[in-house]
Amino acid sequence: MNVKITPGKLTGTLQAPLSKSHAHRFLIAQKLARLQGNGNESASDVPSFSQDIEATKNCLVQLDKKKPFLDCWESGSTLRFMLPVAMALKKEAVFLGTGQLPYRPISPLKEEMELHGCSFTMKNSPPKAGNRHMEICTVRGRLTSGSYRLAGNISSQFITGLLMALPLLDGDSKLELTTALESAGYVDLTLDVLRDFGIKVNIETSPQGFYIYEIPGNQQYIEPARTTIQCDWSNAAFWLACGALGGDITLTGLELSSSQRDKQIVHILEEMGAHITIGDISIRCHGASLLPAEVDVSQIPDLVPVLAAIMSLADGTSMISNAERLRLKESDRLRTVFDFLSRLGADITDGGSGLSITGQPSLSGGTVYGHNDHRIVMAAAVASCGCNAPVIIRGADAVAKSYPEFFDDFTALGGNVQEV
Template identity: 40%
Template sequence: MDISIRPSVLRGKLDVPASKSCAHRSIICAALADGVSHLSGVTMSKDIEATIGAMTALGAEFTVNGGDITVKGTGGKTADSCVIDCNESGSTLRFIIPVAAAIGKSTEFHGRGRLPQRPIDIFIRELGRNGVSFDYHNTMPFTVSGGLRSDIFEIEGDVSSQFITGLLFALPLLDGDSEIVLTSHLESRPYVDITIETLRRFGVSAEETERGFRIKGGQRYRARDEKIEGDYSQAAFFCVANALGSEVELHNLNENSVQGDKKILEIISDMCYNGNIGHYRADCSDIPDLVPVLAVLGAFGNGDSVIYNAKRLKIKESDRLASTSAMLNALGGDVTVTDDGLVIRPTNAMHGGTVDSCGDHRIVMAAAVAATRIDGEVVIKGAEAAEKSYPAFFDDYKMLGGKANVISME
């Protein structure tokens, strides 16, 4: 689907969609709990549907009514073999591999897009020496079988925090105590904080140590009711639109959230003053999802902006450093890819053009934000990619006055 966008000022009130990161984690915890949990305010997307499908395959029962989900948990009991379709969700894949192994379920994992190329080497190594077998040939589908044993798991912290989160879900289910030892600096730490906080609410604890985390075995997840808080990752697109001249009032955000992408508020506050946009140097090791829209903000600044410590973005839904650079350069920007980030130089010559989404939801939404300020038509090819995380994005965009029209359904 290709969409044409004309410049506009977005105005009005918006209930920010529920946090995808929080929803993934609450769904998994509820599915592993004894009893019935009720989750409200969930924003359905392809990624969330993938996690619900995964936990259904592992034995949980879901009743979905719009944004309200009732979950009858498994209590972490062993289940039969199954097939899980992760679609394009890296979170689903890496969160569920150790969970399936912990409950002794032989599981075949499927995926599409770039997901089959996303690395799982850390799990193959660490789970493989603790009772788990992988029939894996560097792509999908692949099969995980055997029963995970408690032990010390040595995990690199600079590849993806998703590996740590997956183990934090699984290790409490084992009989013995385990430890996660970080062998390098933990990047995207706020995502692990979200995991630990969610575990705590569902009755499971993980103790932080000097080396990483210690997890007692034999714990039981407890069912609970909760409302999923708004997503700062999605709010960031409208925060940047506001910095570029729009006037969107955002609701459903938790001011005390541990979401790392809340950092967008601080970055904008530091660089935008008296209606002027400055420039920034942003360490994005903890906030990788902000990079595309941060680059848009930098393109309209008054000096060179630098994004660094973002090398891991090369293995997202697209090579997100390359696709972000290509998106802005197609619109008259001057963005250079570095070894671990981007340099964004304002040109004062941004214009209409055609953007290839590269199948990446965040490129689509960042381009739509840039289009609010650009003089001319912006065409986004493959705009349906936004459905991965924010299916109602263009509905909300147009509700706020955005001028977006579908020009091709191919």
């Protein structure tokens, strides 16, 4: 799908979208509770509000089978969470994916699992065009308890997967980080869900200051009486940014107490000069002349595309640093952010581990590519609010990965979107 956006300011009130980060974790914990006979069958179902969540739900159904085939579609979270979870329960499982997922790294999680009872047969097939479902690997052997070591600066998803799987094992386990933890908010969110389901994880720190997680074995997941999925700060950031770029947006349903680190968007926008009003159940952002900012994104990597879009329209030079891991997302997000903003006329430099952006009063508009990356598409739509001419986004249907209703909501807030 290709769309044409005629520039304009967005105004109005919107219920913030649900958090797929929270929903992934809740759904896995809920399934484990039910497999252990501790479910709450009367609890309301979590809706399938994105492709990634549908992928996780489909994989969880497969856990009822002796040899599951877990099709993770293009969800990195689903694959990296389900690898250790499935092998804590099964002797053999096959993992599949689409798009770039078969080529995204699963090391060093793979090597740690191999040290604890699992063997991997990788399918090193050449890339195929389109959305073909390809086998990623077959894993054999039950995961065993023991001492695990992972770097904390590669992927918090590896850590989450093990934290959810290790309580199921017969013996006690320890997960020791060998570096400082990046994207710590996502691990905090995992620990919140585990606590909600009655799972105990003891946390200590090494002499170097790195986290050590001690996980007793033979634990029981117990489903809580109430199903509550948090709203999503990552996707909410796109709407708050539209408010900052001359609009006036109010979002409801967001929790400032959430472990989601992307709530820092509120502080960043305030520092850049946007007007923020926080109510009991709402957050309002409306526009002003924006100032430049320097943002270390090691804990908030998902905000980079939208931050870059805002910075391209701020008065001065902004810096995004510690963003190396973005090169291993659905796209090389530093390259693709540079690509779409350059095509819109922004003054942006890819510095290898970050971006330098000198803002302008407006951007020129033009044609950009979504690169099969939902956050790139949504960031390009945000940037259109500051363009002098229409923005055409090719491959705009990538938003279905996390937010299928994005353009419906964009239109409801006064945006002019046409499919072309």
